[in-house]
Amino acid sequence: MEENLSRNSTDFVFDTSAFLSLESVNLLEQVLNTFSITTTPSVIKELEDFAQHEDTLGNIAQRILLLVKLFRVEEHPKTLVLHYVSQTDEELYNLTYTKNVPLITDDTKLVYHTKDKIRRAFSTIFLGIFVDAGRMTKREALNKLELMRDIRNWQDNIIYLSSKEELNNIKE
Amino acid sequence: MQTEQLNIRISEDLVHDIDVVTNLLKINRSEWIKTKLAEEAQKEKKRLLIELSTLYAKGMITKQQVQELVGKEIAEEMEFIKQTAIESISMGREYGRKLKQKLN
Numbered sequence: 001m002e003e004n005l006s007r008n009s010t011d012f013v014f015d016t017s018a019f020l021s022l023e024s025v026n027l028l029e030q031v032l033n034t035f036s037i038t039t040t041p042s043v044i045k046e047l048e049d050f051a052q053h054e055d056t057l058g059n060i061a062q063r064i065l066l067l068v069k070l071f072r073v074e075e076h077p078k079t080l081v082l083h084y085v086s087q088t089d090e091e092l093y094n095l096t097y098t099k100n101v102p103l104i105t106d107d108t109k110l111v112y113h114t115k116d117k118i119r120r121a122f123s124t125i126f127l128g129i130f131v132d133a134g135r136m137t138k139r140e141a142l143n144k145l146e147l148m149r150d151i152r153n154w155q156d157n158i159i160y161l162s163s164k165e166e167l168n169n170i171k172e
Numbered sequence: 173m174q175t176e177q178l179n180i181r182i183s184e185d186l187v188h189d190i191d192v193v194t195n196l197l198k199i200n201r202s203e204w205i206k207t208k209l210a211e212e213a214q215k216e217k218k219r220l221l222i223e224l225s226t227l228y229a230k231g232m233i234t235k236q237q238v239q240e241l242v243g244k245e246i247a248e249e250m251e252f253i254k255q256t257a258i259e260s261i262s263m264g265r266e267y268g269r270k271l272k273q274k275l276n
Contacts, residue, residue, distance in 0.1 A: 034271070075276050102263075111210060115252060121260040127266025133271040155222060161229035162257035170265070 006140040010072065011035040015089070016046040017106040019064045020057060021123040024151040025144040028063075030135075031126055032070035042088040042093055045070070056151060084113050093118065105158060106152070122149075124134055124163040131170060138170050225250050 014037050022028040031037065050061035076095040085093070089110045096103040103121040105111060111120050127144060130136035136144075145163055154160045194201045216237045224242065228250050240249035 108249075111254055111256055117225065122257055122261055124257065125260040125264035125267070127272065128261040129268040131273075132174050132265040132268025134268075156226040156229070157222060158225050158229045158253045159257045160228065162254050163261055166258055166261035 009036055010038040010099045010101050012037055012101055013037045013092060013099060013103045014019065014043070014071070015092050015103065015105040015110065016043050016050075018081050018104040018123045019043070019047060020050070020060055021106050021148055021152055022126060023060045023064050023067075024056075025147045027126060027130075027144060029067060029070070030130070037071040038074055038095065039071060040088070040091045041073055042072055045057060046088060060151075067090060081116075082113060085110055089113075096120075106119060108159070122159050122163070124159065127163070129165070138167060138172050141167050221246070225253075229254055 002139075019028065019039070020051055022031055044065075047061045047064055050057050051065055051170040052058065069163070074095060076091060076098060078091055078094050080090075080097060081096050082090045082093045089107070092103060092105075092110075093114055096114075096118045102121050102125075103114065104121055104123055104125065106123050111122070114120055124145065131138055131141045143163065145160065145167065148154070149160045190201060190205065194204045197204070221242070224233075224238060228235070228238055234249050235251050239248055
């Protein structure tokens, strides 16, 4: 196992989409071995629901659940209200607010509705992390992004196009 | 929910087809049409917004043009998502540099 930089604290809070995107390109274990990740029981429930299905996302969810010992699951009292999002997202918002760390999500709706309230980033943050940490080349990061886009059916969405442009701009 | 009446004319053949479907399904004709129209509108809206956001992300149209086509709220959301995607990579690179320093 690689060195975890802060085993006793939380570096990032993950929602379901973050877990799915990272495991879709086999990056989740490396992330979990490097950072302390926390999520909520509702996210685990969503992953268990995905895992019931024998399709691509179902298989990815099954693999994520095998890694459950590598991240924390914390129930958190819902004290702050967040409009226009699901109860699961509202719990994640409360957890992230309390932990004061970035929430990793690929849910554009959640990102938009938490604007100016908490720090957030798309799962593509880890492509930037691993490139600059010297653990992945720019080409490997771009390949992971392409794969993520295909499996997550992002097509030519803003996350994919803007992330691709930013990664292409990295000077090696 | 507030409603609005739309007056549309459809061919007799289409009415016949709809009647066949709703009779077989044993559901109300108006309800079936409303449901199908809502499903199709939602699907088409999603498809067109993805196309619009692609043009925006590629820099082929401006936020102002997006706003003129679909309104201020969607234009601001697109701008915000683009900014967050760019910041996610740059924030990641900062974390990456710190990680490299700590491990060295």
